Amino acid sequence: MNILMLSDVYFPRVNGVSTSIRTFARELRRLGHGVTIVAPHYDHAEDMDDGIEILRLPASKIFFDPEDRLIRRGALHANAVQLARRRWDVIHVHTPFRAHQLGVMLRKFTGRPLVETYHTYFEPYAKHYFPWLPAAPLRYVARRISRKLCAEVDHLIVPTQQMDDVLKQYGIATPATIIPTGIDLDEFHGGDGSGFRRAHGIGAEQPVLVTVSRLAAEKNIGFLLEVTKTLLAEFPDLVFIVAGEGPDAEPLRAKAHTLGIEKHLRFPGNLDRRGALLDCYRAGDAFVFASPTETQGLVLIEAMALGVPIVSTAVMGTAAVLAGARSARIGKENVADFSNHVATLLRSPDLRAQLTAAGREDARTWSAPALMGKTVALYERLAADRG
Numbered sequence: 001m002n003i004l005m006l007s008d009v010y011f012p013r014v015n016g017v018s019t020s021i022r023t024f025a026r027e028l029r030r031l032g033h034g035v036t037i038v039a040p041h042y043d044h045a046e047d048m049d050d051g052i053e054i055l056r057l058p059a060s061k062i063f064f065d066p067e068d069r070l071i072r073r074g075a076l077h078a079n080a081v082q083l084a085r086r087r088w089d090v091i092h093v094h095t096p097f098r099a100h101q102l103g104v105m106l107r108k109f110t111g112r113p114l115v116e117t118y119h120t121y122f123e124p125y126a127k128h129y130f131p132w133l134p135a136a137p138l139r140y141v142a143r144r145i146s147r148k149l150c151a152e153v154d155h156l157i158v159p160t161q162q163m164d165d166v167l168k169q170y171g172i173a174t175p176a177t178i179i180p181t182g183i184d185l186d187e188f189h190g191g192d193g194s195g196f197r198r199a200h201g202i203g204a205e206q207p208v209l210v211t212v213s214r215l216a217a218e219k220n221i222g223f224l225l226e227v228t229k230t231l232l233a234e235f236p237d238l239v240f241i242v243a244g245e246g247p248d249a250e251p252l253r254a255k256a257h258t259l260g261i262e263k264h265l266r267f268p269g270n271l272d273r274r275g276a277l278l279d280c281y282r283a284g285d286a287f288v289f290a291s292p293t294e295t296q297g298l299v300l301i302e303a304m305a306l307g308v309p310i311v312s313t314a315v316m317g318t319a320a321v322l323a324g325a326r327s328a329r330i331g332k333e334n335v336a337d338f339s340n341h342v343a344t345l346l347r348s349p350d351l352r353a354q355l356t357a358a359g360r361e362d363a364r365t366w367s368a369p370a371l372m373g374k375t376v377a378l379y380e381r382l383a384a385d386r387g
Helices: 016-030 073-084 098-110 122-129 135-151 161-169 193-199 221-231 249-259 276-283 298-305 317-322 335-347 349-364 368-386
Strands: 002-006 034-040 052-057 059-062 065-071 090-093 114-117 155-158 176-178 208-212 239-243 265-269 286-289 310-312 328-330
Touching: 002 016, 002 098, 016 034, 016 052, 016 298, 016 368, 034 065, 034 098, 052 073, 065 073, 065 098, 073 098, 090 098, 090 368, 098 114, 114 368, 122 135, 155 161, 155 368, 161 176, 161 317, 193 276, 208 221, 208 276, 208 298, 221 239, 221 249, 221 335, 239 276, 249 265, 286 298, 286 335, 298 310, 298 317, 298 349, 310 317, 310 335, 328 335, 328 349, 335 349
Parallel strands: 002 034, 002 090, 034 052, 090 114, 114 155, 155 176, 208 239, 208 286, 239 265, 286 310, 310 328
Antiparallel strands: 059 065
């Protein structure tokens, strides 16, 4: 099969959607299928990725989030005409902006089935990016836009049952299949935690917390800073590593200063997924996460695979990942409760060892090769229905 994937974001922009697309594409290539990714142009972007063709469209920076790009509207029609001349079995859209518009055009031009993955839970995002507007109208607009976008595609891929339930509550009738992305477990082993600690001035015996996330308000990292402040009363040499980049980087540093904990924070930025990121995970005594907006929460699976004990809230996609997990402890979005779970882990090397041992097995549930067969079967059925 020849699969065309369309997205408003891809590497070198680092986030969960980019990671998900790459995982999908690499697994499809491994199974012998052809994959082409269409994404925005970034400086220093690559045009090939492990045999995957990548086509970059002209794009502009977004003023409120300069890491991201918006494909230029004028590039859509001409590129749709060019792409429509090629043979595709399925067109798969991963984001709801210009890439979605391009997908709708190609569906019309080619008659091929259009699939869209609902990666992002937009309703809670709205309150962070438009805080001056009333919450009720924002929810209404987010739901109305979701209904419109979903009605324009033939089939939805939804990462978790929790997200599928939300879409049904919106009144969305487009057929949907629940298929988590998962991760390639072969990429998540090893890692030099001791070396990472030395490189960042952290002692071998110091307790260390790690999170990996886009630095944005909806990821709730400010809450984790408050947890860190509370834990310092018992663990005065605690260090919290916040790996990632994003528009909230400076506000988070400012909050750390206000809390008086800046010397306990490390912000190493985005890290190489095949090297420094593994080291960063392994440097932690615990991985902490509290985002309420995840449709899946791939970083939790990555932490499991590397054997890092987890303390996390369980909301939406993270609830699906953590259901039945023996490598994690679930805390409430309450500083005292969450801090207590972390402190219990930090006090007990035996408990940490128990959670570490369970992590790899928990992660196997989310192995990408095990999940990709479901995606291929869906593609084949949709392609056959169109002839």
